Structures are given as C-alpha cells and as structure tokens.
Amino acid sequence: xxxxxxxxxxxxxxxxxIEANYFLSPRVLKLLKNAYKTERENLSKQVFSRIIENCKIxxxxxxxxxxxxxxxxxxxxxGAQVKIQHKRNDxxxxxxxxxxxxxxxxxxxxxxxxxxxxxxxxxxxxxxxPAIIYTRNVPGDKIKITLSIKGFGCENMGKVxxxxxxxxxxxxxxxxxxxxxxxxxxxxxPIMVGVGIGGTMDKAVLMAKRSLVLRTKSLxxxxxxxxxxxxxxxxxxxxxxxxxxxxxxxxxxxxYIKTYPTHIAGxxxxxxxxxxxxxxxxxxx
Amino acid sequence: MDTKICLPFDVEKFCELKVxxxxxxxxxxxxxxxxxxxxxxDSIKKVGLKGKxxxxxxxxxxxxxxxxxxxxxxxxxxxxxxxxxSYRMDVFTPLLLKYGLKGMIGKGERSIAxxxxxxxxxxxxxxxxxxxxxxxxxxxxxxxxxxxPDLGCEAIYRLEVEKFPVIVGIDTKGNDLYEIIRRGKK
Numbered sequence: 159x160x161x162x163x164x165x166x167x168x169x170x171x172x173x174x175x176i177e178a179n180y181f182l183s184p185r186v187l188k189l190l191k192n193a194y195k196t197e198r199e200n201l202s203k204q205v206f207s208r209i210i211e212n213c214k215i216x217x218x219x220x221x222x223x224x225x226x227x228x229x230x231x232x233x234x235x236x237g238a239q240v241k242i243q244h245k246r247n248d249x250x251x252x253x254x255x256x257x258x259x260x261x262x263x264x265x266x267x268x269x270x271x272x273x274x275x276x277x278x279x280x281x282x283x284x285x286x287x288p289a290i291i292y293t294r295n296v297p298g299d300k301i302k303i304t305l306s307i308k309g310f311g312c313e314n315m316g317k318v319x320x321x322x323x324x325x326x327x328x329x330x331x332x333x334x335x336x337x338x339x340x341x342x343x344x345x346x347x348p349i350m351v352g353v354g355i356g357g358t359m360d361k362a363v364l365m366a367k368r369s370l371v372l373r374t375k376s377l378x379x380x381x382x383x384x385x386x387x388x389x390x391x392x393x394x395x396x397x398x399x400x401x402x403x404x405x406x407x408x409x410x411x412x413x414y415i416k417t418y419p420t421h422i423a424g425x426x427x428x429x430x431x432x433x434x435x436x437x438x439x440x441x442x443x
Numbered sequence: 444m445d446t447k448i449c450l451p452f453d454v455e456k457f458c459e460l461k462v463x464x465x466x467x468x469x470x471x472x473x474x475x476x477x478x479x480x481x482x483x484x485d486s487i488k489k490v491g492l493k494g495k496x497x498x499x500x501x502x503x504x505x506x507x508x509x510x511x512x513x514x515x516x517x518x519x520x521x522x523x524x525x526x527x528x529s530y531r532m533d534v535f536t537p538l539l540l541k542y543g544l545k546g547m548i549g550k551g552e553r554s555i556a557x558x559x560x561x562x563x564x565x566x567x568x569x570x571x572x573x574x575x576x577x578x579x580x581x582x583x584x585x586x587x588x589x590x591x592p593d594l595g596c597e598a599i600y601r602l603e604v605e606k607f608p609v610i611v612g613i614d615t616k617g618n619d620l621y622e623i624i625r626r627g628k629k
Binding site: 201204205208209211212213215216219220221222223224225226227269270271272273280282311314342343344346398400402403404405433434435 | 515
C-alpha cells in the first residue's frame, strides 16, 4: 500500500483552484488563437484580441481570468493500492473534507470570488465550498485529481432531454444546435459544447460536463460519434453567433461527445456548455 | 478609432452614439447585479418614483455596470471585474429606467421590454467583453463601497474607470446590435 496524507490532497486542490483561475490551459489558448485567424470580421477579430490580451494580463498579474471564479468540481480517481492517511483520527480529516479544505484555502489565498450560496435563502457560504466531488476507484497506486471551475453564465445555458429511442442522430444534432442557438451571447462564446448521450438522466449530464475537460487526444474512437461531433460543430458555426455573440464564423471551438449504454425504453441527451474560459487542471499524485 | 466618453457628464451625448460603435469610457460608473437590483426595486416600490429612502444610492443620470468583482489582492484596487450576463436584470431594468437610470454595461441580449424602455428614456446599453475580468481590472483606478455592504461582491461600488472598452449594444433609438446580427444586416 502507498500512503498519501490528506494534507497533500488539501494543498494540491488549493493550488489547482488558483492555477485554473489565473492561467488558461495551453490547449484552450491554442484553440482561441487558431480561431482568431479564422475570423474575418473586424468586430469578431476585436473580441478575440481582447480575450487573448485578457489571458496575458491575468497570468502576468496573477489575477483571475474572469470575475466569475465559479463553482468547483473535483473528479478524483483513487488507486486501489492507495491508503489515505489521516493526520488526526477524526471525521474532519476524511478525503472529502480534505478536498473542501483545499477549495476553502484556494479561494481565500488566491483572492477568488466566493460565489456559492444556499439555493433558497441565497446566503453565501463565504468560502466557495462545498465543491462538487465525484470519486472513482481505479487500479494502481496513484491518485488523479481533475479540477474544473464552472462559471454560471454558461452553466445556466445547459439542457437535458429524455428522447424516445426512436430518435435518431438527426434529432440529437438538432437538440444540440438549438440549445446553443437559444444560449446566444449569454455563455460567452466561443464556447465548448459537452454532450452526453445515454445512461440515465444524471449520467448523461455528468458525461456532458466531464467531456468539457479537454484531452490532448480525443478519446472518441467510434467513427460515427466523431462524425456526429463534426456535424454538430459545423451546424453550430453556421449560426453566426460568433465571439461574444457579435457575429462570426467561430461560435464553438469544439463539440465533445461521450456515450454510455442506456435502457431499451430511453435515450437521455444532455448538453453542457463552457464559456471560452474553460478552466481546468489535472494532476496525478 | 474608438469614441471616448466621460461619465457621468456625457450622458447627454448618448444620442450621438450608434449601435455597434466601439467606445472607451472614462469616469464614474456604479456596480450592481442581481441582489442589489432586487433591493433597489423594493426601495423604489416603497417610496414611489419621485421619492428617496435612506441607504439608497441615487442612480439618476448614472450608468450601472453588471459585475461582481473578485477580492483585491493586497495593495491593489480591485480584482477581476468583467461583465455578468444582463438578462437576469431584465425584470428590474424597466423600473430603473423610469426612475432615471441612463445606461447599463453588461453582456448578452436584453428583453424586448428593456429595449423599448431604453428607447423611451433615451438611455443606452453597452456590451462589455465577456470573460475579460483581468482586462477590466486594469481599467479601474478607484473603487469605493456605496451601498449594501452585506452583499459582499454584489454590493454597490462606485468605480472610477479609464479607457474602459465597450461596444454600443442598444443605442438611444432602440437599435439592437444582437438583433441586427441575427437578421444578418451586419
């Protein structure tokens, strides 16, 4: 067994919160720079140069890219050979508490906005906790933490629909494109579109969200799914929403689909949207 | 070339600005978003359009910026302070315009009702660059708390800004940039 102290997890989560908010991932930045070259209109180009300038300022001054420093999602994969070592032997130092403490410290020490409130009283929790945590057990002796910062300008624009199994790819595509069309300028385009197809209602939404953490290489092997991604992207970029919703060729930087087997009676489809500032970090301990 | 305006003095010149025009703002703007709007509207409803209450900031002939900044680092004026999505304020905006608000800065489309009120009161809606909180942070040279301190980042702050870049989204005649783009006129 390999022992990992909860303190290490807290410190890691803290750093990931700060880094994700200050520095846009090189992969997303590259997509933005390529999109800048694609645009021809004066106003659309202007939006891209402001965005790229913003990223430079944020990393130089070490301040958040966007004032909406979001809600934190933590996807954690724990190897079977890992033993989480608690510093003290009390319930306060379990894995989830260690993650929440990391978020608490990250948002305090990184001067990030605390945007988390009670859903009904709207009372602020004052430290941006709780984060939303998804845990998976995997083989091996490592812990992999994937942290995603989700602002709500784009989160509010997501949708889920329970289709009839009779629905085909055409209807799925229409739903994805319509969702983006309705969102218009609100989710800060150019956006990234996560699509979850199959599973149960919750699984579809989770897949849509998870697929927004971009990989350097697409995990999609199935040709038909790749084709569907490409078709959706093409249709979306014909909408002329463009960067900041001011018209242009690039409304979305990418469409990313994940699928999972579903029930004979159903076909859940979820669409989750990320603003251009798709902020995430991944690390293996 | 971007047009330069100085607030609040140039509210009279809003009628000269055309939809889609790039503008650089100097001067004073006030922050307010969801919760502050709710309180402002509650206050107006209590005292009527001509009245005034305690702890209420007079935004007549002023411009409101929809933002909730991140905390300032030590020695800094403000943190990231980009625009938030405007449509959430649409239910409150017509009353504010009736009261005398002259302009708004945010991102995204407004409702038809808001657009009509903007036209009626010869007000203006500016679009700021979404997600560019760091960029706008650099344009803010003074930041003072004005009202509702308990709202934290959602409180009302008086900001002094310099070369604050925006685009005219809805001009005083009610021309709407998003609508024009959607119809393919631009």
